Amino acid sequence: MVAYLDNAATSFPKPSNVIESMTAFMAQNGATSGRGAYQKALLSDQLVFQARSKTARFFNHPDPKTVVFTKNVTEAVNIALKGFLKSGDQVVTSAVEHNAVWRCLKMLEKNKGVCINVVPADKNGQTSPESVERALTFKTKLIVFNHASNVLGTVQPIQAIGEMANLRHIPLMVDTAQTAGHFPIDMQDSHIDILAFTGHKGLMGPMGIGGLVLSPNLDIEPLISGGTGGDSAYPYQPDYYPNHLEAGTLNVPGIIGLSSGIDFINETGLEGIHSKIKMLYNYAVHQLDTIPGIELYGPLDAQKTVGVIPFNLKGCPPEEIAFYLDQKHHVMIRAGLHCAPSAHQLMGTLERGACRIGLGYYNSKMDVDQLVNGLRGYLRNKGAVLCI
Ligand SMILES: Cc1ncc(COP(=O)(O)O)c(C=O)c1O
Known part of the structure; x- marks a missing residue:
């Protein structure tokens, strides 16, 4: 999947x-x-x-x-x-x-x-x-x-x-x-x-x-x-x-x-779409927060955001994480500066960029679980990741 x-x-x-x-x-x-x-x-x-x-x-x-x-x-x-x-x-x-x-x-x-x-x-x-x-x-x-x-x-x-x-x-x-x-x-x-x-x-x-x-x-x-x-x-x-x-x-x-x-x-129904994305946002923030060394950015409050969650893992290049997730866990996320350098400046990630997930109507909690599982896999295999 x-x-x-x-x-x-x-x-x-x-x-x-x-x-x-x-x-x-x-x-x-x-x-x-x-x-x-x-x-x-x-x-x-x-x-x-x-x-x-x-x-x-x-x-x-x-x-x-x-x-x-x-x-x-x-x-x-x-x-x-x-x-x-x-x-x-x-x-x-x-x-x-x-x-x-x-x-x-x-x-x-x-x-x-x-x-x-x-x-x-x-x-x-x-x-x-x-x-x-x-x-x-x-x-x-x-x-x-x-x-x-x-x-x-x-x-x-x-x-x-x-x-x-x-x-x-x-x-x-x-x-x-x-x-x-x-x-x-x-x-x-x-x-x-x-x-x-x-x-x-x-x-x-x-x-x-x-x-x-x-x-x-x-x-x-x-x-x-x-x-x-x-x-x-x-x-x-x-x-x-x-x-x-x-x-x-x-x-x-x-x-x-x-x-x-x-x-x-x-x-x-726009309200239903909006609510589903809010629910997924809360679920994703909660699950991601359990990962050691994760840095989550943004308001982390579903009332104040759309379904976008930027994050980094301490000491790990975002591009490497995204590449690993795609290759080993079939999870597609973005990594880098996302065409908005001033937002990265505020987050303090202008140099290294960040990973970003963008939730949509067709996502489910299972997609978030797959991401979280992939990130745990990345952390377990960190030393070997560059050799993929
Ligand atoms: C806030 C914002 N403005 C503009 C754009 C540019 O969109 P498009 O490439 O469809 O012109 C994007 C796309 O990521 C965006 O998120």
Whole structure:
């Protein structure tokens, strides 16, 4: 039996309805969306529109037209940040951003003189809404936060930050890569103006699909321009959504997979998924804590995290542990810096990195037991491990 514990990277397995709907589309339809007037193309349009509507509803957003599809959350973040921030603007962000946001901001700092103000956090990456408010200045154009850290698992108080930002008339952008599909997200309630999502993690869709859900009236310059299937004689990118930010042929099979992933979550129940992951998180923390020399990081409180648990074994290289677990116990985890160096800085693991497990809906206590058994095996065989 294999234990896949890398759901923070991408969820696996995918629900059967996701695989079936994508296969059916590619086998029986295969037409582009927004371009043709024949029946198959119109059906493709309809499927894409249904996916926009479901995505909007899923995040409690009123307008499907301002759901923009991209290839992943990284592209979505780049479109929003590079299209919205102008030279001299200030942006306020968390101390635990993934490189999707952080490198994009650093490029904007270098190329456009955007000023980045990082809000201090505690050792778990937790930020208080008050410290976000203190970081604001009259130049602040945007607050951008991840909803949960992909390294520490820490969930940020997005609703309180959103309420404060709304009172100050500063838009809030949230990277929901680690929470969408595992955690209820209500854009209206939390005053989120720009929500960036990726389809292949908690939303249970395939790789290659993500997007933005946008409040109206945000002035976002398109990052890419090109064909949208309509108004072809007009020389510029149309200013209406979603075409304003969507150029080129859409990933219709991916969009259909995302749509089926959302169906799966709605049918299974988001609360049930959330509770199952919390239960597994508590179980895993409890079991891991029995291992001699283990260092567990993050809040270690299921109420304050998603299903991400970073850890190290004293004196042991994380890569070696992950390699051993895979080779000898068929347990898949991540090891290294996980694309978020500032989170490692807070944890004190910037030099050596850490192991990380990412729990998903399809995991069970048995997967955790297999991991714990594997770690005990690693410790027993430590001297011989390098000779695998
Ligand atoms: C918080 C966060 N943001 C952004 C990303 C990037 O996701 P993608 O590779 O799907 O663009 C990840 C993926 O690990 C993430 O965890």
